[in-house]
Amino acid sequence: MHCLGVQSCQKVHNIKDYPPSKFVINLLAGSNDGSVAIYDLEVFSQTPRETCSIIASVNRNSNRAHTSICSWIQWHVSDTGIFTTSSRDKTLKVWDTNNMKPVDKYQFDRAVFQHSLAPFCAKTSIIAVATACSNAYLVDLISGTKMQQLRGHKAGVICVQWSPTDPNVLATSGQDGQIIIWDIRSAKTQLTALGDNSSGSSASAAHSHAITGLKFTEDGFYLISLDTEGYTNLWSGRTMCRMRNFKTRKLTGNLVIRAVGLDFAYHISSPNETANIFEFCDM
Template identity: 35%
Template sequence: MLGLIWARQAGLDDPLRLRRAEATRRVLSLELNKDRDVERIHGSGINTLDIEPVEGRYMLSGGSDGVIVLYDLENLTRETSYTCKALCSVGRSHPDVHKFSVETVQWYPHDTGMFTSSSFDKTLKIWDTNTLKSADAFHFKETVYSHHMSPVATNHSLVAVGTKSPKVQLCDLKSGSFSHILQGKKYWQWLGPHVMNMFWQQEGSADGRVKLWDVRRASGCLSTLDQHNGEKSKASSEAANSAHTGRVNGLCYTNDGLHLLTTGTDDRMRLWNSFTGENTLVNYGKVCNESRKGLKFTISCGCDPEFAFVPYGSTIAVYTVFTGELITMLRGHYTAVNCCVFQPNFQELYSGSRDCNILAWIPALREPVPDDVSEKFLPQQHLNPAYEDAWSSSDDEG
């Protein structure tokens, strides 16, 4: 690390390299923070978490009790030990509270003044953060399992809603009405600016397929992911043209959008090329997955390599995304972990569980560097080879 700092100061190396190296070190040293608590508000399991992308300071949580809580993650006390306080909550006595379990909460991608929530009570609600009142609500005939907004779209304000019905509905926030419908299997989630993805069909009857959609073309999907990459001779009749042999209950794009991670109840996690739709065949081993609901996992940002944080029973498994190596298991919850979210500004991780707790995982403190360290101890191998001194005295010998 000292070599990277020296190279950056001397202008011999890319500053981004130092940033990635430090971010990677911090992620690899994540541990349960014993000095930071998150105020306990929920009376039942926590299903979903989301940190706003503007400042990375405020976090939403949604629970099986229908309660939504807004937290401030910043340490305003400047003390070593502190508690992340709940700024406000939509409790059971709130007039607009969800009647049943909240399955998904999401900040509006471009402004912290609004967030969305969906619930088993067959509604999608749009909230005004300042007044904590429901500004609009969309009602569905079937149970709502998930919803999502594109984090990068600027030309539209569509919210994709997945229900028990075999179709996905697109809600337009500008007009307050339904935009159009994509016909397909059950339970969907928005993945990108113009792409949809099928999760799983409920009640154990899923076919394990993952379909990619262009929302501008409602007539049919763009492609269906195949775990065998079209080699039908190696595929059984049941697994042919499917992403998993069980229900697909978790997915997440890498931050550059070039790859997609999916998890299924077949205890497998697969990495897909977003452009070609091919299974990259990365082996993550057995990824224990007994969840009957959506499993919300996350991927790091700004690291080299990138890491995936996946709920694994009562623990969180940390994998390298592109090699499949299991780095560590984060232990701290008492019961099954339902969700986790990554805070990229400070390389922190927050997780929610059925035990009603939200835990904060932060990088371990670095050991202080002695004052008597001189430049001769700096690791020169980190320098760009193009700037190394290749001069030799033998060049002057006749």
């Protein structure tokens, strides 16, 4: 991972590179002020810090920019001529990369915390959206409509993550400490709630605190979840049972998890503007 010297005085809140299967040249960055920029990563040396030039940007004063913090940003899975952003201003935007203009906009009732394009987006064109209300939403890019609401959480939904192996399976996590696995072909019935039991008590939740990080490993064998108190759980992607858990430190800020097998790292954009990487091997 390269430490970027961002050519702006604004704090960068969310950064995303191309999908892992792509050769990384450009990097998307969304800022606390709602602005968006694309950075050139093609030229770099072996020094630990680099300053990368901005290829294209939309500043905070533009009517194209979000009016609040850019909470999530992502390239289209199969077409880098398209990227998506979501914001605490209650919107999800679909952008034309070449013109740096939004070509579609979706309005929600509450702040948007995260969104995720299905890994099979070339076939399905579905975006899952996590908002501050207790529902997750599915948006169809082809029809331009909100096609489904997923009801099951008792508080705001923070994370949405698609299974990398099954185009119909979506995981969501929220402020209620729950992780819910959905089959999107049947929005009324969830597949399972991780950590659930028949007691109905708070102990039945996957975590005792809000879950701000959720990620399937690339092979789909495991699901990793992190909460605001620093507790990390490893779940079986097949049985959805908890396999291991441990505590790191109390976490603040936006979480971006990269996971391969049982080795994973997460990046935290913290209030003091520092980025931290934690790697856990042989857990």
